[in-house]
Amino acid sequence: xxxxxxxxxxxxxxxxxxxxxxxxxxxxxxxxxxxxxxxxxxxxxxxxxxxxxxxxxxxxxxxxxxxxxxxxxxxxxxxxxxxxxxxxxxxxxxxxxxxxxxxxxxxxxxxxxxxxxxxxxxxxxxxxxxxxxxxxxxxxxxxxxxxxxxxxxxxxxxxxxxxxxxxxxxxxxxxxxxxxxxxxxxxxxxxxxxxxxxxxxxxxxxxxxxxxxxxxxxxxxxxxxxxxxxxxxxxxxxxxxxxxxxxxxxxxxxxxxxxxxxxxxxxxxxxxxxxxxxxxxxxxxxx
Amino acid sequence: xxxxxxxxxxxxxxxxxxxxxxxxxxxxxxxxxxxxxxxxxxxxxxxxxxxxxxxxxxxxxxxxxxxxxxxxxxxxxxxxxxxxxxxxxxxxxxxxxxxxxxxxxxxxxxxxxxxxxxxxxxxxxxxxxxxxxxxxxxxxxxxxxxxxxxxxxxxxxxxxxxxxxxxxxxxxxxxxxxxxxxxxxxxxxxxxxxxxxxxxxxxxxxxxxxxxxxxxxxxxxxxxxxxxxxxxxxxxxxxxxxxxxxxxxxxxxxxxxxxxxxxxxxxxxxxxxxxxxxxxxxxxxxxxxxxxxxxxxxxxxxxxxxxxxxxxxxxxxxxxxxxxxxxxxxxx
Numbered sequence: 077x078x079x080x081x082x083x084x085x086x087x088x089x090x091x092x093x094x095x096x097x098x099x100x101x102x103x104x105x106x107x108x109x110x111x112x113x114x115x116x117x118x119x120x121x122x123x124x125x126x127x128x129x130x131x132x133x134x135x136x137x138x139x140x141x142x143x144x145x146x147x148x149x150x151x152x153x154x155x156x157x158x159x160x161x162x163x164x165x166x167x168x169x170x171x172x173x174x175x176x177x178x179x180x181x182x183x184x185x186x187x188x189x190x191x192x193x194x195x196x197x198x199x200x201x202x203x204x205x206x207x208x209x210x211x212x213x214x215x216x217x218x219x220x221x222x223x224x225x226x227x228x229x230x231x232x233x234x235x236x237x238x239x240x241x242x243x244x245x246x247x248x249x250x251x252x253x254x255x256x257x258x259x260x261x262x263x264x265x266x267x268x269x270x271x272x273x274x275x276x277x278x279x280x281x282x283x284x285x286x287x288x289x290x291x292x293x294x295x296x297x298x299x300x301x302x303x304x305x306x307x308x309x310x311x312x313x314x315x316x317x318x319x320x321x322x323x324x325x326x327x328x329x330x331x332x333x334x335x336x337x338x339x340x341x342x343x344x345x346x347x348x349x350x351x352x353x354x355x356x357x358x359x360x361x362x363x
Numbered sequence: 364x365x366x367x368x369x370x371x372x373x374x375x376x377x378x379x380x381x382x383x384x385x386x387x388x389x390x391x392x393x394x395x396x397x398x399x400x401x402x403x404x405x406x407x408x409x410x411x412x413x414x415x416x417x418x419x420x421x422x423x424x425x426x427x428x429x430x431x432x433x434x435x436x437x438x439x440x441x442x443x444x445x446x447x448x449x450x451x452x453x454x455x456x457x458x459x460x461x462x463x464x465x466x467x468x469x470x471x472x473x474x475x476x477x478x479x480x481x482x483x484x485x486x487x488x489x490x491x492x493x494x495x496x497x498x499x500x501x502x503x504x505x506x507x508x509x510x511x512x513x514x515x516x517x518x519x520x521x522x523x524x525x526x527x528x529x530x531x532x533x534x535x536x537x538x539x540x541x542x543x544x545x546x547x548x549x550x551x552x553x554x555x556x557x558x559x560x561x562x563x564x565x566x567x568x569x570x571x572x573x574x575x576x577x578x579x580x581x582x583x584x585x586x587x588x589x590x591x592x593x594x595x596x597x598x599x600x601x602x603x604x605x606x607x608x609x610x611x612x613x614x615x616x617x618x619x620x621x622x623x624x625x626x627x628x629x630x631x632x633x634x635x636x637x638x639x640x641x642x643x644x645x646x647x648x649x650x651x652x653x654x655x656x657x658x659x660x661x662x663x664x665x666x667x668x669x670x671x672x673x674x675x676x677x678x679x680x681x682x683x684x685x686x687x688x689x690x691x692x693x694x695x
Contacts, residue, residue: 345501
């Protein structure tokens with residue numbers, strides 16, 4: 077009785093951490109900069125494809141590809157930010173939605189053109205495969221690793237935004253752009269860096285996610301909805317909120333599919349709509 | 364602005380001037396008859412375009428005029444399609460009453476949902492419309508005893524219209540039927556938009572906080588127009604179900620919701636003809652391009668979207684209107 081329950085809870089938690097890794101970047105860009113970036117998962121997909129290509133073509137170890145995935149997504153996002161996104165920071169959210177969804181369409185078609193529509197996979201190092209048994213319940217090592225990475229990123233991000241000079245500049249630029257500018261903060265530069273950080277994290281999440289969920293060109297769409305749910309439910313700009321929301325979502329999704337499979341994804345959407353009706357700004361949202 | 368001189372003549376005169384039929388409008392509606400003579404092989408496509416245009420028109424009423432962004436409008440399209448399909452499957456295939464029933468079901472659900480919708484704005488609104496749309500999609504997927512689930516609804520049989528006009532393979536009846544319904548709904552929407560109620564909607568779009576201050580109940584207006592829009596989307600869905608005699612889960616999908624937003628923005632939101640022009644361009648382009656390489660069709664749609672947002676913020680019609688007015692001002 078307890079065994080399967082713990083197993084489901086662990087799998088759900090690990091899945092939640094995966095969603096968290098994918099969405100934490102969006103929590104930074106959408107939450108902090110109020111830019112509705114539906115192309116977030118396109119950056120995650122880019123990171124995933126960079127990692128897959130490097131492992132398969134160049135024969136690099138999986139771990140060595142992770143920083144490259146981060147950098148590639150960050151660089152591409154800055155290029156897009158400088159040319160397109162920054163002009164829409166002050167536009168209404170419909171324009172932002174349309175622009176970024178246009179980029180999602182292009183990225184999906186481009187990925188299908190370059191890599192084909194087949195399902196891609198990576199080989200992770202041997203010590204991350206298999207599972208360990210603890211008190212009669214087996215835990216997959218890779219999932220444990222995901223949980224570790226997610227926890228580390230949460231702590232680093234919260235510390236970086238709360239206690240560093242850059243974090244203070246970001247918060248100042250978000251709260252009051254004109255005042256921040258008056259204090260000599262380079263707001264455009266801070267926003268570009270923040271955007272790069274958020275998209276880079278997406279690229280990293282995309283690379284880490286391949287082992288669990290695979291990678292194909294529709295990735296940018298299928299996970300977009302989950303990622304948006306995490307950020308909207310968690311509350312804009314709240315990293316802790318995203319963490320809680322991702323955990324809730326992961327566990328309810330895995331548990332729902334395990335215990336009441338006929339409901340499918342129905343449960344998640346219901347939870348989201350009810351939560352948002354109760355708290356439109358999300359669980360930990362300030363506005 | 365040419366309109367200012369008319370406003371000084373009194374609000375009634377302004378509204379009257381707006382409702383006057385312009386020659387280009389009459390030319391547009393006459394042109395919709397052209398497919399019968401010029402492209403008799405494309406009448407099925409023409410009927411799909413008319414249905415999409417109707418769906419886009421329904422979205423225009425809430426998105427273009429009242430400023431309610433919805434990423435889940437396919438919910439009502441799908442409700443209409445499934446209602447029309449299911450009643451015909453269980454023995455009532457009369458098309459006109461089918462339209463009315465389907466539209467009423469969509470309107471009732473829309474009315475219920477409007478109480479939720481009218482409370483939110485911005486990102487929460489986008490997420491809630493998205494969530495409600497997905498919810499309905501999953502519900503239809505689960506309830507396969509009623510909807511046929513992922514296999515689609517089988518056994519839809521539609522009787523001839525007025526017992527005389529059978530739905531033929533070439534789409535003569537389908538296009539005539541869709542076009543007439545589109546025209547009637549368009550007339551109603553046109554009347555609605557040029558009424559004081561329509562003006563109040565535009566006021567809500569511009570400033571939802573100030574409208575109640577001058578005595579216009581924003582939320583009640585939003586509930587009203589949302590219900591009307593749901594009813595029209597239901598009619599569009601029912602038309603699709605009746606003319607194709609199939610209903611698949613795709614009618615409720617996120618893709619359909621996103622497509623209709625794209626179509627409307629492309630044509631020009633907040634203009635009565637925006638959705639119509641957008642539907643014509645989008646559907647014809649898709650028909651032509653997807654013959655070449657269907658997989659990459661979305662690349663060009665994406666690029667078009669980026670271009671429209673960056674260069675033509677008011678859509679193709681908005682761009683044209685700007686062009687015309689600048690040419691006129693140079694001439695005078």
